[in-house]
Amino acid sequence: MAGETIVRITDVAALAGVSIGTASKALNDTGQLREETRLRVREAAQKLGFVMDARGRALSSGRSYTVGMITTDSFGRFSIPVMLGAEDVLSAGQMAVLMCDTRDDSVREQHYLRSLSSRRVDGIIVTGRSSDPRPRIEVDIPVVYAFTPSLSPDDVSVAVDDARGAEILAEHLLTIGRRRVAYVSGPSRHAASTLRAGAAAALLGPNLVAPPLFGEWSERWGRQAVDLLLRQNPDVDAIACGSDQVARGVCDRLRELGKSVPQDVAVTGYDDWNVMALASRPPLTTVNLRLEDVGRLAGRALLDLIAGREPASAVIEPTLVIRESTVGA
Amino acid sequence: MAGETIVRITDVAALAGVSIGTASKALNDTGQLREETRLRVREAAQKLGFVMDARGRALSSGRSYTVGMITTDSFGRFSIPVMLGAEDVLSAGQMAVLMCDTRDDSVREQHYLRSLSSRRVDGIIVTGRSSDPRPRIEVDIPVVYAFTPSLSPDDVSVAVDDARGAEILAEHLLTIGRRRVAYVSGPSRHAASTLRAGAAAALLGPNLVAPPLFGEWSERWGRQAVDLLLRQNPDVDAIACGSDQVARGVCDRLRELGKSVPQDVAVTGYDDWNVMALASRPPLTTVNLRLEDVGRLAGRALLDLIAGREPASAVIEPTLVIRESTVGA
DNA sequence: CGTGCGGCGGAATACGTTTTCTGAGATCAC
DNA sequence: GTGATCTCAGAAAACGTATTCCGCCGCACG
Secondary structure, eight states: OOOOOOOOHHHHHHHHTSOHHHHHHHHHTOSOOOHHHHHHHHHHHHHHTOOOOHHHHHHHHSOOOEEEEEESSSSOTTHHHHHHHHHHHHHHTTOEEEEEEOTTOHHHHHHHHHHHHHTTOSEEEEEOSSSSOBOOOOOSSOEEEESSOBSSTTSEEEEEOHHHHHHHHHHHHHHTTOOSEEEEOSOTTSHHHHHHHHHHHHHHGGGBOSOOBOOOSSHHHHHHHHHHHHHHOTTOOEEEESSHHHHHHHHHHHHHTTOOTTTTOEEEOSBOOHHHHTTSSSOOBEEEOOHHHHHHHHHHHHHHHHTTOOOOOEEEOOEEEOOTTTSOO | OOOOOOOOHHHHHHHHTSOHHHHHHHHHTOSOOOHHHHHHHHHHHHHHTOOOOHHHHHHHHSOOOEEEEEESSSSOTTHHHHHHHHHHHHHHTTOEEEEEEOTTOHHHHHHHHHHHHHTTOSEEEEEOSSSSOBOOOOOSSOEEEESSOBSSTTSEEEEEOHHHHHHHHHHHHHHTTOOSEEEEOSOTTSHHHHHHHHHHHHHHGGGBOSOOBOOOSSHHHHHHHHHHHHHHOTTOOEEEESSHHHHHHHHHHHHHTTOOTTTTOEEEOSBOOHHHHTTSSSOOBEEEOOHHHHHHHHHHHHHHHHTTOOOOOEEEOOEEEOOTTTSOO
């Protein structure tokens, strides 16, 4: 175990009394060998503590068993769960993952693409900060886009269903009997932001008391929005927010004004970011984007692509998470 | 550019009219070649868009130009900045980084160690969730511990100076004239937690109005702690907290009780976690752990180790970040 | 008893580099 | 003009594995 001289497949073959080609076949479950021979080789490998040299394998098989994970997000709040999910299924498939944080810099992106190409990775997963689509990357190996879909419909993307998330929350508010709903969104320049606001508005119809308010992704904006809103619509009975951060600000301000949540006003967030959704008073009803599932699916799709199959793009439906900000404690 | 047939060093050599060995030397700045020859080869490589095949290189040079990054932290709040810093200097050194998230599972850790060993990585960076030391990993290649130091003093570790961070904050509170200070810490089972509380207490001396309070890393605990504290010591004029989360809870509760921060009570956090420190009302004075610097230093240390040099362990001193929770707005 | 066939394992080659060793030519001292 | 010294570049041997043939053996069949 601790006798640390590196053991090659040659050594395994010698101990098992077979040729090195045979040893290779035995260890990889390829070729046609008697079961007994396979076993003998495996035992020899076991005994010697053989770990295959990935370099040799990569060179001769043409497969590096390595994939690149490119993110523009510096491993932020959204890309991390995606990466964890992807890494989970990839490493179960014996793939190693090279991390590439481009920081939204195209020079760095080029650098990483060269590095990955030089390493002959079997494929690439691309993810990022937002669910807005991005330009495709031009390489001739398998690529899967996760969370941040590709603009090109020919690419394989695993996205989240942003509109559906907003609808789920709107339905929930209607279900619990709210009829005077307001929508407090993030910045209008985010496609996801307007998409969600639009979907919610469409579903709420006349139950929406005012046009969606656009601002920023912050608690401060949530607090400001409450003031704006109550001035025009003092009888609002629910506020759907574009993010958990905004929702938390909304809750704080409502409490300060003596309105009780959810009795007077129900509040919903978006994202199920624990540090916001659970710390809020009261904890937030929100939707969970299932980003780990997005990552997992993307990982599987990439494995499929590498194996020569043709996975389809997919859209993951978020799930409703009900907490005390909409249903009485 | 787009004529995508893979180009090998052989092709470069042919175009430059030299042997493949010569081409290799020219591209790697090794051996002795006429400058003109080097140039000729480089131009040929340029023209053909040659990118070196890392597999061949790894096999024949013994260097994979790849390092493993092992974290127990699922890429959490602490490990991420560390990884970004490390990745920054490593990728500048032409190293690729394999990500390995062990999720605190020793089975997964073994799996990753096998994978890294199989890939013949040049070195490993180990990081994690807390600044508490951890057992070393037993491999015979260069390893540097970042943020989470190794228990063994023979290993190279880059750590944060936890005690010093607490002292800096305590000094700051004394400097602004506070003389009745309380300390609200995290869980006592965290070494870092007790270490910081101890260091602050020692420096504050008689200016500490009560023994440190231990609880958990949450806003809720911060709010509870305020109630406990004011019952016994209604005249407290500063509360130092074990984390920004706790401090935010403290601020919220103080405000609810009609105490103004910082006029009545100054509050300090710890970690400079933006989403807490900046969102708090008022924004928190805290210490920044400089985790990216920790990562960068660790990366450089690893490069040194790989190059055969002998870098020393280091401790990074946190910096004070002054905001409105201690100095009047 | 010869022919063909199927199951099994070995030999050889390929993968794309780096690196060491060797030798050809040029330069220099005498 | 001869031998020694240098400068440069090529030939060839690694590195560790996968894979493609090829041939051997034993068996069934005619």
